[in-house]
Amino acid sequence: MKRVLMDISADLTRIALAEDGALKELYYESKREESLVGNIYAGRVVNVMPNLQAAFVDIGVGKNGYYYYGNARAVSDEGKNRPKVGDTLILQVEKDAVGSKGAVLTEKFSFPGKFLVLLPKEAEEIGISRKITDSAERSRIREIVTKLLPEGCGAIIRTNGAGKSREDFEKELQTLTAKWEKLQYGMYLKPPALLLRENYPVQRAVRDFYSADVDEYVVNDETAYHELLQTGDFNGETQPVLKLHAETLPLFEAYYLESQSEKALEEHVWLKSGGFLVIEETEACVVIDVNTGKAAGKGDLQKTILKTNLEAAEEAAKQMRLRNLSGIIIIDFIDMADPEAQKEVTRRLEAAVKKDRIKTVVVGMTELGLMQVTRKKTRPSLKRQMTTKCRACHGTGRLPSIEWTVTKMRREAESIFANTIYHKLTVKADPRLLAVFAGQDGAWARTLEEKSGGTILLEGAELGFGQYEMEKEK
Template identity: 35%
Template sequence: MSSEILINMTPNETRVALVENGVLQEVYIERERKRGLVGNVYKGKVSRVLPGMQAAFIDIGLERAAFLHASDIVSESVSGEEEKLDNITELVHEGQDICVQVIKDPLGTKGARLTTQVSIPSRFLVFMPGTSHIGVSQKIEGEEERARLREHMENIITEEYAGGYILRTAAEGISEAELDADVKFLNRLWDAIRERMRTAPTKSVIHEDLPLAMRMMRDLVSPEIEKVRIDSRETFERAARFARKFIPEVSRRIEYYPGERPIFDLYSVEDEIHKALEKKAQLKSGGYLIIDQTEALTTIDVNTGAFVGHRNLEETIFKTNLEAAQAIARQVRLRNLGGIIILDFIDMQDEEHKRQVLRALEKALERDHAKCHISQVSGLGLVEMTRKRTRESLEHVLCETCPTCNGRGSLRTAETVCYEIFREILREARQYDAQTFLVMAGHEVVDRLLDEESDNIAELEDFIGKPIKLQVESLYTQEQYDVVLM
C-alpha cells in the first residue's frame, strides 16, 4: 500500500494529512493558540481531593483543572520501584506540588486527564522511568524479531540506563547500535526533565512534546510512507535536519512542495475534510452512513439507499454491510471519533454473513493508530466498539455549537411559537392591566400571525378586550419573542 504524508503550514495553523492509495485516511490539526497537550509534563498543585471518586483535581495553569485518578498515581515503594496504591487520600493532599503528564487533551467540558507515570517517546522507544518492564509493540508479530529486540535491550540496559522501555513498531529490523543511541538520548532528556522538576515554579510546563509536524515525522513515518511533502520551506528544512539526526533512512523521502496549487488540493484532501463534517457519508454502491456524534457516544447507521442489488435482499444487505465496514473504519479515523461507538448495520439473517462483516471491520481497523475494541453483534443487531480518545474529534476542532438551536439540530416551528405567544398573552392579560400588547418576534413568526393565525389573533383580541400589535425584529431567531405591555 502506497502512502504519503502532506504537511500544510500557515502562520497560525499546522495541518497534516495521511493519504493511503490516494484516499485521505487521517487528518491532524494543531493551532498556535490551542496546541495539543498530550505528552506535556507539568508541575501542578493539588486543588481538590475527591475520596468518593478516588481522584484529585490538579491546577496545572490551564483554563480548567485537570483530572488525576488514583489508578494513574504511582509512588515509590521501599525497594525503590514504583507501585500503585488505591486510596487517593494516602497519595495526595490539597496544596501539594506534584509533577504530572497529560495523557488526554481537554475534551468538551472536561479537563485534561493526567498521570504521574511519565513516559517519553523517541523514534524507536518509549521510556518509562521508575519501572523495569521491557515491552514490544503488538504490531511486531514475528516471534524471532520480538526475541531479538528484547535481547538487544537487555544488553543495553545497565544500572546507568535503568528503567522501563517499550519498543515501538518502528523498531522492527533496527540494529542494537541504533537502539543504544535512542536509550542514551532518552536518558539525557529525562535528566534534564528531572532537573526542571526541582527548579520550576508551580503551574508551569516542565517539558513540551514536539510540534505537530515533527511529531508526525516521529510517529507516522514508516517504511510504507513513500513521500512526506511539506509546503513551507522553513518547516521542510527543520524536518530535514530532524530526519538526518533521528531517522536518516527517511530523509530522502522528504520533499519541499513549491506548487502554486495548494498542497491539500492534491488527492482532494480539502474536499474530504469538508465532507467529514457532514452527518451523511455516501457509499460507492449508493448506500450511505448517518453519523451522529453526541457527548455520551457516537452512533453510525447503515442504509442501502439507492443500492438495490442484483440477486436477492439478503445478498444486497450483505454487500452494503461489507462496504459499510470499510467506510466506517475510514470515517472513524478521518473524523477521529473516540469513546463508545454503536454501529447499526442492516439486519442480517445469515450467521456467516455477520461473521464476515465483523472480520472485514476488524481488518479495516488494523491500520488505525488508536486502540480499538470491537464486540460481537448484539441481540438487537448492533455492534459496540470503543476507540481510544486522546484528542478532540475533527468536528470539535473545526466547528462550534450552533447558537440558534444550541446544538439540538432542530428549531420549534413558527406555528409552535405562535401558540406559545397566545398562551403568554393570556397569562399576562390575567395578571396585568395593560392597554395594548406588543408582540416582538422574528420574521417567520410575524408573517404567520398576520396570515394563517390572523383569525386566532382577532379572537384573542375579542377575548381579552385589548388590541395586539405585531413588530418584526430582524435579529430575533425563529424561537425568540417578547410580549411587551403598553
C-alpha cells in the first residue's frame, strides 16, 4: 500500500510518502522557514550586474532574490531589456534560498496542478511526461489540451494526466488560468508585495503525490482534513481515501515511521551485504562514498565488489529521494576492473532513479571512476531543513585541537599584558582547558605574571570544547 501522511503541528508540518510501511520521501516545513517555491511577488530591483546579465530583487523576505534576465547564449546583455534599479518586476520563485544565497527568481511563470502545469508564456507548446509511453494516449492528451489551452499559453502534462478526461483537464485549466489572470494588477502595487502564495504544504503534497498509485492520505489536523474533503479529490470510487488521524498516539509513530525519519539524517547507511554508504553534503555538491565494510573478505573479491556496488546503486537512489539530495551528486563506487561490471552498475542506478518524482539524470562515469548524477533542485535537502550549524565548529564538523586552542589563548593573554593598559585578566573556560592553559602546576601562568607584572585568574565555566572568555580589568 502507498500512503501519504501529513503530520501538522503548531510550528512544523511533516509530509511523508510510505510504500508498504517503508519511508520513501520526507519533507519538513517549519513556519519560520517555509518554502517559497512557486510564490509570485512584485519585487523591486535593488542592483543590476550587466556583466552577469542578472539583477538582485527585493521581494520582502530578507534576502534579495537572484533574477537572470539574459540569454545563456549571449556574451553580453547588449540589446536586452535590462531592468533598472527601482523597477518593479513580477517574478516567481524557482528555487529556495540556500545558505547565503537568496532565492532564484524567474519571469517564466508556471502554475502546477495535479494533471498538468500551465505555462503562460510558452507560446502554446505542449510537453508530455516521458512516463506516459503509449503513443495513442499521448496523441489523445495532446489533442484535448491543444483545444483547451488559452491563447499564448503552453502546458506540461504530468504523469498523473494519463487516462484523464477532457472534463478533468478543462476543470484544472480553469483553476490555473484564474490564478494567472489575478496577477495582472501586480504592477500597480508598491513592491515588495506577495501576489500569490502557492506553497501551502498540505495542498502541495496532495498535488504532487495525487495519482492512482496512492491508496490513502492520512492527516492529523481536523481543519486541513475538511479543507481537503471540499476539493472533491478524495473518497470517490476511483479516488484515494482521505482519513483523519484522531488517536492519541502521534501519527508517525502509529504508522512506524518515526524511527525511520530519524535515521534519514545519519551520515552512515548500512547495506544488507555488510557494506555501507557515507553521505556528505557540501556547498558545491553531494558526495556518496561506497565502502565494502563487513562484506570485505567474503569469497571472490570482484564478485563481492560488484554485489556491493549494485546494492549501493539501489540504496543511493533511495537516499537521494528520501533526503531530497539535489544538484551535482558524485557517487564513489568501489573500483571495478571489469568494464562490463561498471555498465551493470550504471544500468542498475538508471533503473532505480526512474522511481523518483524529481528529474534525476545519471550522467555516467568519469575517467577516475566516479559516477556523476544530477537531480533537480526544488527545495533544501532534509539535512539543511532540520539541522543548524554548530556554534562551536561553525558547521565544519571539526573543532580546533586543544594544543591549537591553548596556543591561541596564551598569545592573546601575552598580547593583552604587552599592548594594553589592563593588568588583571580573568580567563573562563572548561576546567580541563584551563589546566592545560596554565601549564603544569600553573607554571606557565606564573611565568607570565612575573614577566608582565599582571595577574591571571582562572575561573571554571560551562563552555563548549575549545571555547573560552577573557575579562580584562585595569
